[in-house]
Amino acid sequence: MSVDERREQLIAVALELFSRRPPEEVSIDDIAAAAGASRPLVYHYFPGKQALYEESLRRAGQELSARFEEPMEGPLSERLYRVMGRYLDFVQSHGPGFAALLRGGSVAASAGTSAVIDEVRRAAQEQILAHLAIPSPSPALRLTVRAWIANAEITSLEWLGERSVPLEELQLHLVQEFVAALTITAAREPALAAELASFFADERPQGPTGRLVRDLAGLLAVPGTLDALTALATEAAEAAEATEVGEAAEVAEAAGAAEATEEPPPAHSSE
Amino acid sequence: MSVDERREQLIAVALELFSRRPPEEVSIDDIAAAAGASRPLVYHYFPGKQALYEESLRRAGQELSARFEEPMEGPLSERLYRVMGRYLDFVQSHGPGFAALLRGGSVAASAGTSAVIDEVRRAAQEQILAHLAIPSPSPALRLTVRAWIANAEITSLEWLGERSVPLEELQLHLVQEFVAALTITAAREPALAAELASFFADERPQGPTGRLVRDLAGLLAVPGTLDALTALATEAAEAAEATEVGEAAEVAEAAGAAEATEEPPPAHSSE
Numbered sequence: 158m159s160v161d162e163r164r165e166q167l168i169a170v171a172l173e174l175f176s177r178r179p180p181e182e183v184s185i186d187d188i189a190a191a192a193g194a195s196r197p198l199v200y201h202y203f204p205g206k207q208a209l210y211e212e213s214l215r216r217a218g219q220e221l222s223a224r225f226e227e228p229m230e231g232p233l234s235e236r237l238y239r240v241m242g243r244y245l246d247f248v249q250s251h252g253p254g255f256a257a258l259l260r261g262g263s264v265a266a267s268a269g270t271s272a273v274i275d276e277v278r279r280a281a282q283e284q285i286l287a288h289l290a291i292p293s294p295s296p297a298l299r300l301t302v303r304a305w306i307a308n309a310e311i312t313s314l315e316w317l318g319e320r321s322v323p324l325e326e327l328q329l330h331l332v333q334e335f336v337a338a339l340t341i342t343a344a345r346e347p348a349l350a351a352e353l354a355s356f357f358a359d360e361r362p363q364g365p366t367g368r369l370v371r372d373l374a375g376l377l378a379v380p381g382t383l384d385a386l387t388a389l390a391t392e393a394a395e396a397a398e399a400t401e402v403g404e405a406a407e408v409a410e411a412a413g414a415a416e417a418t419e420e421p422p423p424a425h426s427s428e
Numbered sequence: 429m430s431v432d433e434r435r436e437q438l439i440a441v442a443l444e445l446f447s448r449r450p451p452e453e454v455s456i457d458d459i460a461a462a463a464g465a466s467r468p469l470v471y472h473y474f475p476g477k478q479a480l481y482e483e484s485l486r487r488a489g490q491e492l493s494a495r496f497e498e499p500m501e502g503p504l505s506e507r508l509y510r511v512m513g514r515y516l517d518f519v520q521s522h523g524p525g526f527a528a529l530l531r532g533g534s535v536a537a538s539a540g541t542s543a544v545i546d547e548v549r550r551a552a553q554e555q556i557l558a559h560l561a562i563p564s565p566s567p568a569l570r571l572t573v574r575a576w577i578a579n580a581e582i583t584s585l586e587w588l589g590e591r592s593v594p595l596e597e598l599q600l601h602l603v604q605e606f607v608a609a610l611t612i613t614a615a616r617e618p619a620l621a622a623e624l625a626s627f628f629a630d631e632r633p634q635g636p637t638g639r640l641v642r643d644l645a646g647l648l649a650v651p652g653t654l655d656a657l658t659a660l661a662t663e664a665a666e667a668a669e670a671t672e673v674g675e676a677a678e679v680a681e682a683a684g685a686a687e688a689t690e691e692p693p694p695a696h697s698s699e
Contacts, residue, residue, distance in 0.1 A: 296592030307582035321567030337608040344643035357656035362663035372615035385628035392633035
């Protein structure tokens, strides 16, 4: 084996071990044994376990980032659904060992591991923003995407511990949560709202968005739901209008806001 | 100063310093100077910086958990809105120093810090589930709540770095994302769907949910949106029906699913 091949082999073996167990439970001896090498040979290539751990994490990060790549074709939610399938597959194979690091509080955390993780998160965010194809994403949209990535991370890591729901349900749920988060953000940004219309127009009934729309329509059939939402929409529209012409106090009283014990939410414009 | 008082004073001073700067930038000398104490005196009470850091984090965690406490009164989204106000206030005052630890990758991470962080996250989850007042929350609902907590953490920590949107917008947005996540989860769980109806019935027009409903109604006025959603809802309903009677292939073809290059989302029941 050449020097380069041996180095690559050690990294591959280490990545395999560090993916399955937390770093505390993997020793240089374990890595040497799995690689069919001696302990001194491992130390010849790497100064110690932390260096091998960080290199393994770097490789894992590259592999994960590569899974985010997705052709810019077809309905957006189906693209994200395919990406999430590959992501969840990665979590299953590498998650057990790196979970503690990602959740914060691993003893193997360092400036090096932190940089790798940040880089992968940034790659995910940029991929999603590229697929959204919005020329200058607003700070609020960037924040929405970043927060959804955290949501996906934690959801999948928590799932790994308990596997309490089918993986396919998780995959669909995460994509639908993204669609919902995007919609809420669009409700505050006219430019994004226009994009959202064409996003919905490109979606298909069998895709995650079509399913979501159908599921939400199903919710409206639950007794009381449609009435409650209609009342909120109507009263809210009336309240907004009244507030605009300076009748806030009257409306607040009529709607029972006098019961509020603490400061009410601030006035909020939908422009 | 008694022994207990001195100890409490050192922790208070350390908490103040560790809240403003990452642990690497706070020395025992800094703590001693701020406390008007000598370096040996600090070491008399604590074995080293890490111990003081962990104790500070523990206190911060207790303070944060106390902010989650909210009377079980009034519309749910308004309760959560008030909690988020206190939470974001805490993030502003303590976030700068503890951000790296929460994001994963702090050199001060340890089993001790990990336990504290997990405990706070669990407290947040239990508080929210208690307010939802659902006797036996399903694994999917627990996961939804946990993921939203991660969302709130990351959103607020990212915000801290750039402060690119007004804090009030963040507060409202996070609450509305929770309402959306709860709704999506309810769309798959009949028991939760029934609870959701009474949740909506208790909401008020000026509250976060009322504003969300109004904003979403506003989105429907954006040209193309209502048409696209109606088409999805109708076709999706038809597709679901057709699938149930075994005409999946025909429907898939009609809807252009033949274009799909990878596996389509799995069949998904809304029961």
